[in-house]
Amino acid sequence: MAKGVWIVAEQRDGAFRKISFELASTARKLADVLGEEVCAVLCGSGIEGIAGQLGKYGVDRVFVADSPALEPYTTDAHAAAVAKVVKENDPAILLLGASTQGKDLSARLVGKLVTGLATDCTDVKIADGKLLAIRPMYAGKCFGEVVFSTFPQMASLRPNVFPAVENAKAGAVVKFDPALDAGQLKTKVLEVQKDTSGKADLTEANMIVSGGRGMKGPEGYAILEELAAVLGATVGASRAAVDAGWRPQSDQVGQTGKIVSPNLYIACGVSGAIQHLAGMSSSKIIVAINKDAEAPIFTKADYGIVDDLFKIIPEFTQECKKLLA
Amino acid sequence: MNIVACVKQVPDTEAQIKVKPDGSGIEEGGIKWVMNPYDEFGVEEALRLKEKNGGEVTIVNVGPARAMETIRTALAMGADKGIHICDPAFDGADAFATASALAAAIKGIPHDIIFCGQRAIDDDSGQVGAILAELLGIPQITVVTKFEFAGSSVKVIRPIEGAQLLIECPLPCLVTAQKGLNEPRYASLPGIMKAKKKPVDVKDAASLGVTVTANARVAKFIPPPARAAGKIICGDDPATKARELARLLREEAKVI
Structure with a gap:
């Protein structure tokens, strides 16, 4: 049976995005209600060293795929890697950030995992042992309470809404092979043009x-x-x-x-x-x-x-x- | 070149959204229905691509009978033909079901490039494009503000937090359109006349062999939380008001 609350952590250039800690803390809260474990998936290149930081925010285990093909982010590579480890471990809940990357990845995963996703949630809770996701619709003119009939129950969380709370757990690193097939990696990032203003998006x-x-x-x-x-x-x-x-x-x-x-x-x-x-x-x-x-x-x-x-x-x-x- | 543009019909941005008393959905009375603005960017880009490189643009929609009007709008803009997937079974269906229906329809026609809006402004899910790409087994590039066709591949700009990415991708592929991609044209009067005669194929779930899922379902619609009445800051002059605002933000709201 599907078990555990999982998150897909997000990093860029070897540093965690803040949303990763927001995800970890929220997952911890849900997992404590269920009495289950929190696991994170972390994909990138040369990132094994930072994986443990997630432990500070309540993650028990971090599944790490470390490969040059996973940096910078492309949908092809990350969706393949995350789908593989999720299918092997069958979590009950899978949370991602509703960031540009998280939105792109989460929707592709719905196709790969044949499940349901609530996008850009502003609240998530456990009701009757299952995930209940609350999300704005019509840009916030009304809200919807989303329920799920398949696993993993997926939700992407709006950045800046969920607090990142320290709650130290093991954060044990488990390496996994993303088994990427070069023929499946079609998109290529040719250039990253950074905004140098230093302002937050x-x-x-x-x-x-x-x-x-x-x-x-x-x-x-x-x-x-x-x-x-x-x-x-x-x-x-x-x-x-x-x-x-x-x-x-x-x-x-x-x-x-x-x-x-x-x-x-x-x-x-x-x-x-x-x-x-x-x-x-x-x-x-x-x-x-x-x-x-x-x-x-x-x-x-x-x-x-x-x-x-x-x-x-x-x-x-x-x-x-x-x-x- | 065979180009597909997926469109959805949505309430326009000025629409007041009222939740039905039983929370089962929104009140549809009085709503003005329009083509999802992000889909419009996709249709426009499809038309520009066709005008430059030749080919055909097919419009595909999943929606109730009224959505035919949105398909006709796209045809009036210059698209060649339409597929309308119209079945009450899709009421309350999730993104996976919509994408499955689109995939079933698009599998049956040649497709080099597919355009979708980056999200629909009604449910704001932003999932259908990516799920559709997965079901067709083709790559996706989402939330694109610049699109260039380069023979056997496309080069696009995708803005992310604090950066822009230049991404290359071979055909066939799926691109989701973001505001800024282009300025959509208005349908001309001759265009509107011609659109009436363009072919639109109407299909239902059974004819496409699609099972309608609701893996994620909105069990209840709720009105947004009301905000408490605010304080209007009074004072004799701008300086006094500005000082009071700064004080309140510091001492009461504690945000600066």
């Missing part, structure tokens, strides 16, 4: 300062960049601002952009179209700064200021500078 950001139509033009974002620099935040934008060509597509928050869940979301000159609200309403604290007191964004905001953002933001930036000095 919107989907992983702890704080977001977002600007909408009220920024009046691309130059308006300078004051948001300044505030973001003081806070260590990432700058986002509404669809209106992106469609106007003020900000790149990758900055867009909303139903047809990025769905975000930072600790702090500061919406500046964002009216709060329903498709924007859908993309950011799972933020922990929302601040709205807008001249228009009737703007729908205020219905979601924990704190609101009705005023000219071009006057408020520079003052607020100075205040933050003082507080954080």
Whole structure:
């Protein structure tokens, strides 16, 4: 019978992504309810040395596939490796990150393992001995409770939502042979163009300062960049601002952009179209700064200021500078 | 070149979503149905590929009778023919079932490149493309913002957290489209007239030999948690308001 809670850990360039620890901690919680073991799968090249770190977050055993063919990540290689070790061990639950890599891999695994997956979950629990996954749908306009009729019961977890909690377990390394067939590896990463700004991606950001139509033009974002620099935040934008060509597509928050869940979301000159609200309403604290007191964004905001953002933001930036000095 | 584009019909982004009182689904009354925006990018890229290299674009959809309108929209944009997999058995089916139906239909036709949207904006699952690729035994590249056809392979850009990847992949393959890939065209009036005469093959689960699964099933739909009413910060001047906001974020919300 299917048993154990498994995660697929994510690393890049030999360092764990934060989501890996979030996955490990969540798996530990579920496994403790079931009285079962937590195992992780870790794939890459030259990564055996870091595997043990997962033990700190509650992983009992780490199945490691170490091969040059597993670096950098390709769907072909990673899906083959993970599917092999999962099939051999038959876990009850398999968790991945809802990161770009985790989304790509988890969906391919559904095909390989012939099972079901709940994507981008914001809560997971055990009900009647089985996984119950809660996930936003329609970009958060409603939620769905997902139940499973096959094993492994798969869920991908939204980054930044589940806490990473230290809970030391053995983290014992078990090596496995991914048995990759070179003929099956079709995709090739020719180039990795790194973003050198040092800013967190919107989907992983702890704080977001977002600007909408009220920024009046691309130059308006300078004051948001300044505030973001003081806070260590990432700058986002509404669809209106992106469609106007003020900000790149990758900055867009909303139903047809990025769905975000930072600790702090500061919406500046964002009216709060329903498709924007859908993309950011799972933020922990929302601040709205807008001249228009009737703007729908205020219905979601924990704190609101009705005023000219071009006057408020520079003052607020100075205040933050003082507080954080 | 034989190009396939998969499309889904979804509520438009401005739609208010209301959960039925019994939690069995959403209220469909008053919803405006449109082609999933990410699928539109896929259809557009398929059409551009055909215009440059010749060939044919087939639109495939799994959906109820109303989804025929979305297939016709894609045909009006310039696609050549459609396959509509229409069967009430697919109501509440999971991504695996949808992908199985698409795979069964696509296996029967030549396919060099398949385009899907990176996710549908209704269930936000983002699974169908990858499962379909697996069932067809072809490679996938998901969430693509730039696509280039280079003879026997494709080169694409895939953004990930903090980087962009340039990926090469031989044909046949499946690509899922992300915003930024292109600017989809509007259907022209002659296009709309022509689309009415283009062939659309209607199939059901039985004719495709597909068993409809629900390996993962939404047992209950729930409205989003309500947010408590917020505080509007008042003050005599911008400086006072800004100071109060900073104080509240520090002392009350404890986020800075």
